[in-house]
Amino acid sequence: MKLSKAVIPAAGLGTRFLPATKAQPKEMLPVVDKPAIQYVVEEAIGAGINNILIITGRGKRSLADHFDRSFELEHYLKRANKLDELNGVIEISELANFYFARQPEPLGLGNAILISQSYVANDSFVVLLADDLMAPESTVLREMSEIHSKTGSAILALKEVSQDEISLYGCVGFEKTDDSNVVRITSVVEKPDLRTAPSNLAIMGRYIFNSDIFSYLAELKPGKMGELQLTDAISSYLENSEVLGYVFTSGRYDIGNKVDYLRTNFEFALNRSDLREDFLVILKELSDKYL
Numbered sequence: 001m002k003l004s005k006a007v008i009p010a011a012g013l014g015t016r017f018l019p020a021t022k023a024q025p026k027e028m029l030p031v032v033d034k035p036a037i038q039y040v041v042e043e044a045i046g047a048g049i050n051n052i053l054i055i056t057g058r059g060k061r062s063l064a065d066h067f068d069r070s071f072e073l074e075h076y077l078k079r080a081n082k083l084d085e086l087n088g089v090i091e092i093s094e095l096a097n098f099y100f101a102r103q104p105e106p107l108g109l110g111n112a113i114l115i116s117q118s119y120v121a122n123d124s125f126v127v128l129l130a131d132d133l134m135a136p137e138s139t140v141l142r143e144m145s146e147i148h149s150k151t152g153s154a155i156l157a158l159k160e161v162s163q164d165e166i167s168l169y170g171c172v173g174f175e176k177t178d179d180s181n182v183v184r185i186t187s188v189v190e191k192p193d194l195r196t197a198p199s200n201l202a203i204m205g206r207y208i209f210n211s212d213i214f215s216y217l218a219e220l221k222p223g224k225m226g227e228l229q230l231t232d233a234i235s236s237y238l239e240n241s242e243v244l245g246y247v248f249t250s251g252r253y254d255i256g257n258k259v260d261y262l263r264t265n266f267e268f269a270l271n272r273s274d275l276r277e278d279f280l281v282i283l284k285e286l287s288d289k290y291l
């Protein structure tokens with residue numbers, strides 16, 4: 001069955017980006033000239049998904065506004081004959097069918113996904129974490145979707161990270177399969193310390209699940225940081241069902257902390273033909289001045 005539903009949890013408080021996130025969601029911080037979450041939505045659409053549920057929380061109304069029509073702005077742009085901008089603004093609301101649900105309390109990622117249960121119903125679905133951006137040309141989600149449609153198994157995106165980074169991620173134990181990009185996951189642990197990490201393969205914020213994950217999400221007890229962790233639900237799910245990992249090596253950007261966020265902006269700008277040349281001149285000036 002073709003995947004048609006995505007869930008994007010966006011209820012986090014964004015404390016790492018204060019004061020920028022005091023009165024706006026971190027998912028609305030721009031990467032070059034688009035809010036970060038729009039890249040994630042476009043990635044889902046690129047993988048053929050046309051229903052998108054965004055899990056929000058208090059203070060996150062601008063997320064729903066961004067993906068809705070904006071008649072006042074459209075009226076103004078039309079009158080000012082700014083037709084490219086007008087079409088751009090209308091297109092955002094036509095990207096997909098958008099749904100919104102609120103997570104009443106910040107109880108953790110596992111709890112946020114549980115809120116999507118009635119929307120997902122009995123279908124398979126994709127989860128995309130908005131702190132991880134994929135390069136526009138990335139095929140990771142499409143490859144995962146193909147593996148899911150062949151095997152019917154849950155599948156996680158995995159990438160090798162260095163030893164000092166492993167405790168920032170969910171980490172997997174695994175067995176190889178005949179396909180060099182695909183592993184069979186044997187264990188998962190959320191943010192292990194280096195000594196107990198089962199490998200250096202980390203979970204990268206893209207998941208495909210069957211709806212039977214919900215019974216494990218509903219049973220969750222507080223885990224790492226006292227939160228209901230998605231990784232812990234995957235760990236219980238593994239006892240009864242197959243979970244695969246799709247291993248990729250490049251094209252993933254972290255926007256969950258300031259330095260990586262700045263790097264992402266630089267790289268996305270350098271990959272834009274309309275900005276690259278002017279921006280390179282500025283980078284050269286900056287490197288002469290500071291390096």
Ligand code: G1P
Pocket residue numbers: 109129131132168169170171190191202203204205230231256
């Ligand atoms: C979350 C997940 C973690 C995963 C990571 C990917 O952690 O809990 O398993 O590896 O996203 O970015 P967070 O970064 O939200 O703390």
